[in-house]
Amino acid sequence: xxxxxxLIALDLLEIGLAAGASTFALTFYFMGIKDEVxxxxxxxxxxxxxxxxxxxxxxxxxxxxxxxxxxxxxxxTLVKTMEVLWFRWMLLGIIVANALxxxxxxxxxxxxxxxxxxxxxxxxxxxxWPDLALPFETLLSYYAIFVVAMIAFLRLVKFLYLKK
Amino acid sequence: xxxxxxxxxxxIVGTVLGVGGATFAEIFLLKSLRDGVVDxxxxxxxxxxxxxxxxxxxxxxxxxxxxLVLYRLEGxxxxxxxxxxxxxxxxxxxxxxxxxxxxxxxxxxxxxxALSLTSWYAALIVGYLIxxxxxxxxxxxxxxxxxxxxxxxxxxxxRRLIGIHY
Amino acid sequence: MLTLALILxxxxxxxxxxxxxxxxxxxxxxxxxxxxxxxxxxxxxLAYLLSWLTGxxxxxxxxxxxxxxxxxxGAYPWAHGVVMEVKEHIFLFLPVLAFLVFLATLLxxxxxxxxxxxxxxxxxxxxxxxxxxxxxxxxxxxxGAVR
Numbered sequence: 001x002x003x004x005x006x007l008i009a010l011d012l013l014e015i016g017l018a019a020g021a022s023t024f025a026l027t028f029y030f031m032g033i034k035d036e037v038x039x040x041x042x043x044x045x046x047x048x049x050x051x052x053x054x055x056x057x058x059x060x061x062x063x064x065x066x067x068x069x070x071x072x073x074x075x076x077t078l079v080k081t082m083e084v085l086w087f088r089w090m091l092l093g094i095i096v097a098n099a100l101x102x103x104x105x106x107x108x109x110x111x112x113x114x115x116x117x118x119x120x121x122x123x124x125x126x127x128x129w130p131d132l133a134l135p136f137e138t139l140l141s142y143y144a145i146f147v148v149a150m151i152a153f154l155r156l157v158k159f160l161y162l163k164k
Numbered sequence: 165x166x167x168x169x170x171x172x173x174x175x176i177v178g179t180v181l182g183v184g185g186a187t188f189a190e191i192f193l194l195k196s197l198r199d200g201v202v203d204x205x206x207x208x209x210x211x212x213x214x215x216x217x218x219x220x221x222x223x224x225x226x227x228x229x230x231x232l233v234l235y236r237l238e239g240x241x242x243x244x245x246x247x248x249x250x251x252x253x254x255x256x257x258x259x260x261x262x263x264x265x266x267x268x269x270x271x272x273x274x275x276x277x278a279l280s281l282t283s284w285y286a287a288l289i290v291g292y293l294i295x296x297x298x299x300x301x302x303x304x305x306x307x308x309x310x311x312x313x314x315x316x317x318x319x320x321x322x323r324r325l326i327g328i329h330y
Numbered sequence: 331m332l333t334l335a336l337i338l339x340x341x342x343x344x345x346x347x348x349x350x351x352x353x354x355x356x357x358x359x360x361x362x363x364x365x366x367x368x369x370x371x372x373x374x375x376l377a378y379l380l381s382w383l384t385g386x387x388x389x390x391x392x393x394x395x396x397x398x399x400x401x402x403x404g405a406y407p408w409a410h411g412v413v414m415e416v417k418e419h420i421f422l423f424l425p426v427l428a429f430l431v432f433l434a435t436l437l438x439x440x441x442x443x444x445x446x447x448x449x450x451x452x453x454x455x456x457x458x459x460x461x462x463x464x465x466x467x468x469x470x471x472x473x474g475a476v477r
Contacts, residue, residue, distance in 0.1 A: 016183045042205075229466075232473070
């Protein structure tokens with residue numbers, strides 16, 4: 001197995017892990033706010049999840065940038081077109097910006113988690129979807145619809161689970 | 165939305181939940197065992213993680229079989245003899261059997277954890293990275309065994325560093 | 331109708347194997363969740379039965395005349411000669427074994443208190459699961475030979 005394949009594998013692993021971690025971030029957040037208090041124990045577990053997410057973001061960004069700068073886009077086998085690549089990098093940008101805004105409490109909680117979860121799932125899907133070659137605008141539209149659906153879904157979960 | 169699209173979506177969700185679940189099951193187990201005692205809150209958290217993991221596994225297996233039925237019905241039966249597919253099936257079987265033997269306490273924790281973690285990531289990589297003819301069945305499983313050994317060694321070092329002794 | 335029969339056969343088979351797996355897992359726990367165990371074993375038995383019926387319908391109406399000759403004339407005749415024959419014969423007794431497991435789950439007190447009985451039922455459940463799994467994998471092999 002050569003370095004190129006190893007880096008692609010690492011990228012795929014990190015994206016899969018981060019998408020899973022964002023699911024747990026949401027799950028533990030809801031579990032934590034059910035009694036309206038996030039105690040020290042809950043904070044510890046959520047801390048582990050956010051740590052994994054941050055490490056994943058760094059590894060993904062560094063891996064992909066290095067790969068494309070060193071070997072060029074044509075060698076990057078995870079995507080078929082430049083438009084899909086730019087869409088994925090846009091998602092990474094949204095994820096990072098959203099994480100910063102949430103960290104400084106500048107992002108409303110009805111939007112932040114949905115944007116984070118939706119973006120990670122969109123990134124994972126755009127990475128592993130077989131032969132994805134849609135135009136950027138189409139991908140953007142699907143993504144926007146997905147985020148709105150995530151907002152609605154999380155609102156429903158909050159209503160059913162927290163009775164709020 | 166056609167059936168293939170739907171199966172891909174379900175498989176994505178299953179894989180994400182499974183990979184994330186396996187990773188956090190290990191992380192939270194390590195955190196919980198650090199003080200030598202798994203308290204009720206830690207148990208509750210671990211139970212949630214395992215439940216998510218089982219949901220992920222169920223979704224991944226059902227959608228995976230869905231793909232196989234689709235290949236058969238659409239005249240792509242040759243895919244069913246793909247060596248990478250069978251390597252992935254073996255890896256999924258390892259996940260299933262490992263869960264049973266871990267529950268029965270018939271496998272040491274260091275091996276069970278390594279098998280669980282490595283198997284999920286291996287299934288992800290084999291599923292999405294390896295095309296027909298890239299690698300043979302035994303070659304993939306060879307890499308897999310090496311990966312299990314590597315992860316077991318890494319987890320051993322991590323446990324020693326944080327003071328956990330199984 | 332035939333496609334539906336094949337799809338149902340596979341789905342029901344998957345449900346049956348999954349439920350068998352759940353039964354084994356529940357029997358391995360220190361304390362038995364008897365309601366879940368009974369449901370799992372009952373679902374497994376019912377699903378094996380229905381998978382048997384749908385598979386049998388598909389075999390009699392279509393497979394025997396249209397698919398079997400293709401396999402036997404193709405590159406993998408053993409897929410029918412060995413694998414399919416094994417599937418057919420194992421399925422003669424698999425639903426019966428699954429039914430026995432289900433019956434045992436109706437005795438939760440005995441399962442909790444009699445360790446020999448519990449170990450025997452656990453072994454039987456494992457056999458049901460392993461056979462179910464083997465049949466499912468055999469189905470993939472048979473399907474893959476249809477070219």
